[in-house]
Amino acid sequence: MSWTTKPSATTKIPTRAEPYCTQAMKDRWTKELLPRYATKQGALLPILHEIQHAYRHIPYQAMVEIASFLSIKPADVMDTVTFYEEFHTEPVGKCVIGICQSIACEVCGHQKLLDHVRNRLGIEPHETTDDGKFTLLALECLGSCDTAPVALFNETLHEKLTIETVDRLIDEASRADGGSGHH
Amino acid sequence: MLARATEAKVAMPVTEPVLTKRIPTAPWGDPKNRRTVGVDDFIATGGYKSLEKALDITPADLVNLVKDANLRGRGGAGFPCGLKWSFLAPPDGGRRYLCINCDEAEPGTFKDRLLCDYDPHLIMEGIAIACWACQLDTAYFFIRGEYHHQAKVVEKAIQEAYAKGIFGKQGLMNGKVKFAVDCYLHRGAGAYICGEETGLLEAVEGRRGWPRLKPPFPAVKGLFGRPTIINNVETLAAVGPIVDKGVAWWKSLGCESSIGGAPSYGPKLMGVSGHVNRPGVFECDLGIPLRKLVEDYCGGMRGGKKFKGAIAGGVSMGILGTDQFDAPMDFDIGRKFDVMGLGTACPTIFDEDTDMVAVARNIARFFKNESCGQCTPCREGAGWIYKIISRIERGDATTKDLDLLLEIAGSMGIIPGTTICGLSDGNNWAIRTIVNKFRGEFEARVKPYSVAVSSVGVSAGVQLSVLR
Ligand SMILES: Cc1cc2nc3c(=O)[nH]c(=O)nc-3n(C[C@H](O)[C@H](O)[C@H](O)COP(=O)(O)O)c2cc1C
Ligand code: SF4
Ligand code: FES
Numbered sequence: 057m058s059w060t061t062k063p064s065a066t067t068k069i070p071t072r073a074e075p076y077c078t079q080a081m082k083d084r085w086t087k088e089l090l091p092r093y094a095t096k097q098g099a100l101l102p103i104l105h106e107i108q109h110a111y112r113h114i115p116y117q118a119m120v121e122i123a124s125f126l127s128i129k130p131a132d133v134m135d136t137v138t139f140y141e142e143f144h145t146e147p148v149g150k151c152v153i154g155i156c157q158s159i160a161c162e163v164c165g166h167q168k169l170l171d172h173v174r175n176r177l178g179i180e181p182h183e184t185t186d187d188g189k190f191t192l193l194a195l196e197c198l199g200s201c202d203t204a205p206v207a208l209f210n211e212t213l214h215e216k217l218t219i220e221t222v223d224r225l226i227d228e229a230s231r232a233d234g235g236s237g238h239h
Numbered sequence: 240m241l242a243r244a245t246e247a248k249v250a251m252p253v254t255e256p257v258l259t260k261r262i263p264t265a266p267w268g269d270p271k272n273r274r275t276v277g278v279d280d281f282i283a284t285g286g287y288k289s290l291e292k293a294l295d296i297t298p299a300d301l302v303n304l305v306k307d308a309n310l311r312g313r314g315g316a317g318f319p320c321g322l323k324w325s326f327l328a329p330p331d332g333g334r335r336y337l338c339i340n341c342d343e344a345e346p347g348t349f350k351d352r353l354l355c356d357y358d359p360h361l362i363m364e365g366i367a368i369a370c371w372a373c374q375l376d377t378a379y380f381f382i383r384g385e386y387h388h389q390a391k392v393v394e395k396a397i398q399e400a401y402a403k404g405i406f407g408k409q410g411l412m413n414g415k416v417k418f419a420v421d422c423y424l425h426r427g428a429g430a431y432i433c434g435e436e437t438g439l440l441e442a443v444e445g446r447r448g449w450p451r452l453k454p455p456f457p458a459v460k461g462l463f464g465r466p467t468i469i470n471n472v473e474t475l476a477a478v479g480p481i482v483d484k485g486v487a488w489w490k491s492l493g494c495e496s497s498i499g500g501a502p503s504y505g506p507k508l509m510g511v512s513g514h515v516n517r518p519g520v521f522e523c524d525l526g527i528p529l530r531k532l533v534e535d536y537c538g539g540m541r542g543g544k545k546f547k548g549a550i551a552g553g554v555s556m557g558i559l560g561t562d563q564f565d566a567p568m569d570f571d572i573g574r575k576f577d578v579m580g581l582g583t584a585c586p587t588i589f590d591e592d593t594d595m596v597a598v599a600r601n602i603a604r605f606f607k608n609e610s611c612g613q614c615t616p617c618r619e620g621a622g623w624i625y626k627i628i629s630r631i632e633r634g635d636a637t638t639k640d641l642d643l644l645l646e647i648a649g650s651m652g653i654i655p656g657t658t659i660c661g662l663s664d665g666n667n668w669a670i671r672t673i674v675n676k677f678r679g680e681f682e683a684r685v686k687p688y689s690v691a692v693s694s695v696g697v698s699a700g701v702q703l704s705v706l707r
Contacts, residue, residue: 092421093443093445093463094463094465095463097444098444098463099445100445100446101425101427101428101442101443101445102426105384105426105428126445135446136445136447139430139447140427140429140430140448141428141429141430142385142428143428154385157601157604158346158554158601159347159550159554159598159601159605160346160347160513160587162597162598162601163514163587163589163593164512195385195429196605196608196609197344197345197346197347197348197605199343199344199348199351199385199386200352201347201349201510201513201585202349202510202512202518202519202520203518204512204518208385208387211387211388212388213387213388
């Protein structure tokens, strides 16, 4: 991981004075998470979930902070972060729309939903709108094939989706954010 | 027993609900009446009685009981659960682990979710019994990241189980035995490969979910280098009822093998999706013919259309052809119907209008996206398979591409001996069975193979190497 080990490299990670992993977080991790696992690294996934949730991404600085908290190398943290789809190194939108594209959803009409959201928001899967409000993801089977087509809006699963419902959900998300709704 | 649903034009299966005893499911109940069963309701309806009974049995006898019942794993491979448990060495004083596999990311599969959503304590009871039987002191409930709601329900159930003294340092079941078990929820983060048992272990250890080479098997050297048992949610949920009602009862459900193989005992959750009138999870005896499952439980094909084919049980298993609608859903299905196996027993049904090339492309994309990238044949093969099928779908491919497709697919996996884990076998079986069973449809989409040499068309038979 050249970004932490090359002493003279031009690559610099963006930093801020205030740590991402707050003392309160670290105290809680020490009390609740570390005792659960035989190694400190065992606590990495739950910690990353919390950071992703709090900051909508895992900043490089946070990876360094987590590494020092767990006494592992920043490279090990980055290795794990970049493997899992739910962890992002760039901020995702306030509303992440994850449309299932697997087989049951495809044969039950996921494509028209995906196309509708692409057109309405003007982004392709795995892109975020310029105002940072929406991220569109095409996901694999969400384990709700009997109610296909389905999509996750942040942490909530919506089943038997129609274009009308998708529009309503996008409207609600824009309103919640005081936005115009990307029409 | 739950009130019988009025809608049900459903043939009564021979058995009573077992895993769905508390989850209204046709034909015994109406799914609309489902709600999460909390710990008090669970206990009031006979819950944790099996655990109490199990704690009066020695661990060794319990392992033998599960062995005698011939409970086969519900996670996909159908491996005998009691046999797996018996691989553990005797306790040496160090940590021993149970990992509960609730990754459920196999496309088409949504059965474990039902148990998490509505009867999480049935799983907790199975966990506690398994931990006692195998003398495992720590259990990690590994649940896929996308199951946000289920993670909350399961976490609550774990806390309730602690509060009732099932788990915790006082010993199982309020210290009925000294042996103490801790249970923790561990959330995945969006990677199908973490459903593979050793990929799962890596994820619990906080690393990328790269499957490990076996041996050593997890029962010998698993999580954090210690003896570990990995079981599917549904497998564990079945343990309580077996302890409660006995081996003879369990063996009265399901079916014997018709080809001299291992039997398929017990009920099984089957999640049907795709082109049927009432998709959903049903509890059936193993051995129910797919046609009966679709017609009696799911209200038949949607719009009265004809059956064209079905994913056998998660896309990895491959596809059942138009003439295989009567295939019995049991562990013989692989050997009898040219699919990899029963898998998760969650079929996705396709009607006559389905474009099988598109189905193949969808599945190929899934495996390309989910290959963990460790083994070259899987990583590269999955990419090429996707490219070739996309080419066929666009109409840009030739007959030669079909052979290339089958050659690449057939070379990938543990069975051909080229990869570390079974993800690649899934890709292999899915693609080969769909191309073989719907060959006409693929051939109709490809052009005859010819190579232009100067201005003369040369047919596929010509040795290209000679021309070069
Ligand atoms: C690529 C791949 C994905 C898998 N995904 C799952 C899964 O999501 N859930 C599961 O229980 N088993 C899954 N398995 C099977 C597990 O490796 C393992 O066999 C199973 O969890 C054992 O439990 P059982 O014996 O109780 O079935 C998967 C296997 C492979 C190769
Ligand atoms: S077969 Fe594929 S998924 Fe399995 S370990 Fe190899 S590369 Fe990873
Ligand atoms: S295929 Fe979309 S939820 Fe399973």
